[in-house]
Amino acid sequence: MVARSTRSLLPYILITPPIILVFGLIFFPAAQSFVRTLTGVDGSFSFERYLEFMNDRSSVTSLIFTFQVTFLSLIGLFAICYPLALYLRFSNSRVAYWAQMVALLPLFVPGIMSAYALIRFFRGRGLLETIIYQLSPVLSETYYSPYVKPEGIIIGSIWESIPFTVLVLLAGLRQVESGLIESAQDVGASRWTIFFQIILPLTRRAALIAFCLNFIAIFGSYTIPYLLGPAAPQTLGVLMQRTYQEYAQPLQAETQAVITFAVCALVGLLYVRTVSSQRTGRN
Amino acid sequence: MSTLSLKQLRKQFGDVTAVHEINLEVGDGEFLCILGPSGCGKSTALRMIAGFEEPTSGDILIDGQSVVTMAANHRPTAMVFQKYTLWPHMKVYDNIAFGLKLRGLARTEIDRKVNEALELVGLPDYGKRMPNQLSGGEQQRIALARALVLEPKILLLDEPFSNLDALLRVRLREELRRIQRRVKITAIFVTHDQEEALSLADRIAVMSKGRVEQLDVPSRIYDQPATLFVADFIGVMNLIPAQQNGATIDLGALRLESPTRVNGTVTVAIRPEDIAIVGESDVDAWGGEVEQIIDLGHYRKLLVKVPSVGTLKVYAPKALDLRENQLIGLNPSRFTIFRDGAAPIEVKREAVAPLEMSVAV
Known part of the structure; x- marks a missing residue:
């Protein structure tokens, strides 16, 4: 009897620590911050701090810049990862096997190391420019280094997110059975028709999941934009850290954090909807 | 077209x-x-x-x-x-x-x-x-x-x-x-x-x-x-390895006749429905013991152990009163002889009267 009741309690015992951690370290401080940002100096309800954020040019520029960098990174990421995942799914060659190994490599490299590796690779007089110079000194004069530019953040974010995105898209593509593609071929569909009308709609969920999780990761990232991005404009992650530490404005930093959290939470909701529709089998 | x-x-x-x-x-x-x-x-x-x-x-x-x-x-x-x-x-x-x-x-x-x-x-x-x-x-x-x-x-x-x-x-x-x-x-x-x-x-x-x-x-x-x-592969078949000497194949108690004369190893294939169940004492039959009776709805499949031949699959009508370990006689009415590198030969034997239904052997 005792054994049975312990057994039935076991799942609850096991999920209690993560729930306490999530609530204690994420939801509670987030809620606290949220309430604080809506409290005026006199303690009453107020949008004062948000209005302050919206009236601060550098904050708004930073928000827009973060959106731009995130969307451009996501476009680049999908442009690279979708064809790569398609190749890995439909090719049985040895090259595909090695390509998968290489694509997953960044997964095992810490972000800060890959950021420094990228700096050494594409900064002025870095490895890339040296190679170009060796091939053509004239061409190397036109070399445009993405280091400390928005392109630097985009390249870094793409590099860091490739393995995860490939894994998610590949998992989605593997769920598209070969029979579904063959039956489309059988009724007369060309490769493009099969891609646009069968493969793409059937991998929509995987693509949405990859989109949401990468959006959240890139939008709130700090290391890559800090090390590879320009001094101005800054992404929200960098701005937040500077506002808090360098400018010693914890209240402003808190408002920036709540805005960042709110954007990510909205995308998180889309993710939760996508995952739950997958569980219930809805298309 | x-x-x-x-x-x-x-x-x-x-x-x-x-x-x-x-x-x-x-x-x-x-x-x-x-x-x-x-x-x-x-x-x-x-x-x-x-x-x-x-x-x-x-x-x-x-x-x-x-x-x-x-x-x-x-x-x-x-x-x-x-x-x-x-x-x-x-x-x-x-x-x-x-x-x-x-x-x-x-x-x-x-x-x-x-x-x-x-x-x-x-x-x-x-x-x-x-x-x-x-x-x-x-x-x-x-x-x-x-x-x-x-x-x-x-x-x-x-x-x-x-x-x-x-x-x-x-x-x-x-x-x-x-x-x-x-x-x-x-x-x-x-x-x-x-x-x-x-x-x-x-x-x-x-x-x-x-x-x-x-x-x-x-x-x-x-x-x-x-x-x-x-x-x-097709249907149920009894495949019995045997030795053919001239025009005869001695298989247990029975001597099967072949229209061709050869010496060597052959396989005799007999469908269960081509084996008639006769009395145990019938001279033109294999004597065997019913090992297992499998009820398949409208008929029964018997596994019958025949000395020097092996276990044969035989179909029996439900009305025939049979028990496990019972001794019965089996008479093949049609069989095919398979030999490596040669066309199969179908042989029909003289039909015998099977046991009457509801009559214990």
Whole structure:
């Protein structure tokens, strides 16, 4: 009897620590911050701090810049990862096997190391420019280094997110059975028709999941934009850290954090909807 | 008119030859079953006809025109797959209409054809449903409608009922035959289920290890198997290894006569229904002990241990009063002699009166 009741309690015992951690370290401080940002100096309800954020040019520029960098990174990421995942799914060659190994490599490299590796690779007089110079000194004069530019953040974010995105898209593509593609071929569909009308709609969920999780990761990232991005404009992650530490404005930093959290939470909701529709089998 | 010819068709995967040079002629409106065990090359042959596998050598002709270099999406064939393969994100209507839309047909024409196809497979009101709202049998009927709506010259079916339960399989089998006769389409049906092949086909091609062992009408495949493999694979068969000396084969208590004189090892094949149950003391019979009685509904299968012969499978009517460990006599009325490198020889023996029903031996 005792054994049975312990057994039935076991799942609850096991999920209690993560729930306490999530609530204690994420939801509670987030809620606290949220309430604080809506409290005026006199303690009453107020949008004062948000209005302050919206009236601060550098904050708004930073928000827009973060959106731009995130969307451009996501476009680049999908442009690279979708064809790569398609190749890995439909090719049985040895090259595909090695390509998968290489694509997953960044997964095992810490972000800060890959950021420094990228700096050494594409900064002025870095490895890339040296190679170009060796091939053509004239061409190397036109070399445009993405280091400390928005392109630097985009390249870094793409590099860091490739393995995860490939894994998610590949998992989605593997769920598209070969029979579904063959039956489309059988009724007369060309490769493009099969891609646009069968493969793409059937991998929509995987693509949405990859989109949401990468959006959240890139939008709130700090290391890559800090090390590879320009001094101005800054992404929200960098701005937040500077506002808090360098400018010693914890209240402003808190408002920036709540805005960042709110954007990510909205995308998180889309993710939760996508995952739950997958569980219930809805298309 | 739609005919299909396979000429010396061969498929090699690395070192493995999946299909050896096979030749097949399928007539207009004919229903041909390719029957064989797993890995015999039957599905590979079908996939080559559909264009999903490229033959290593040989030719495929539809109505006398070679289609071997034609891509799958341009061939005048349509396939029903083992897994229903309905596109899960499309409604039933869109699944059937997909191929018609690709052919640029007018909307009204598509509507008419889709409704006709749904009517044909007996699911007229299913157009608005999603595939995951259908049972396995319904999904496979929609897959059949999707193939038929394109009015292909050859309909290819790759074990379409193997994922369904036994009862549904029988129902759909009958329905498929009805539809095939109604639309008079040439069909190639791949299966490992001999009962399915025997009940459906105009002709059966039995395949083993990439080769066609026998191509014939179902009754001949069953009654006159061309090879030992076919004899063993189709139906229930007693295969007894024996020694032939001249024109006689001594098998236990019986001396079987052969019309040809040879010396060497042979296999005597006897169908259970060709063994009559006689009295234990009958001189022209094997004496044996009933080891096991298996009730199969309207008849019973006996496993009878016969000294120097082995355990024989025999059918007995339910009315015959038999018990396990009972001694009975077995008299073969027809058997086939198989010898390596020689054509099989069918031998009929004089019929004997079997035991009367409800009479204890």
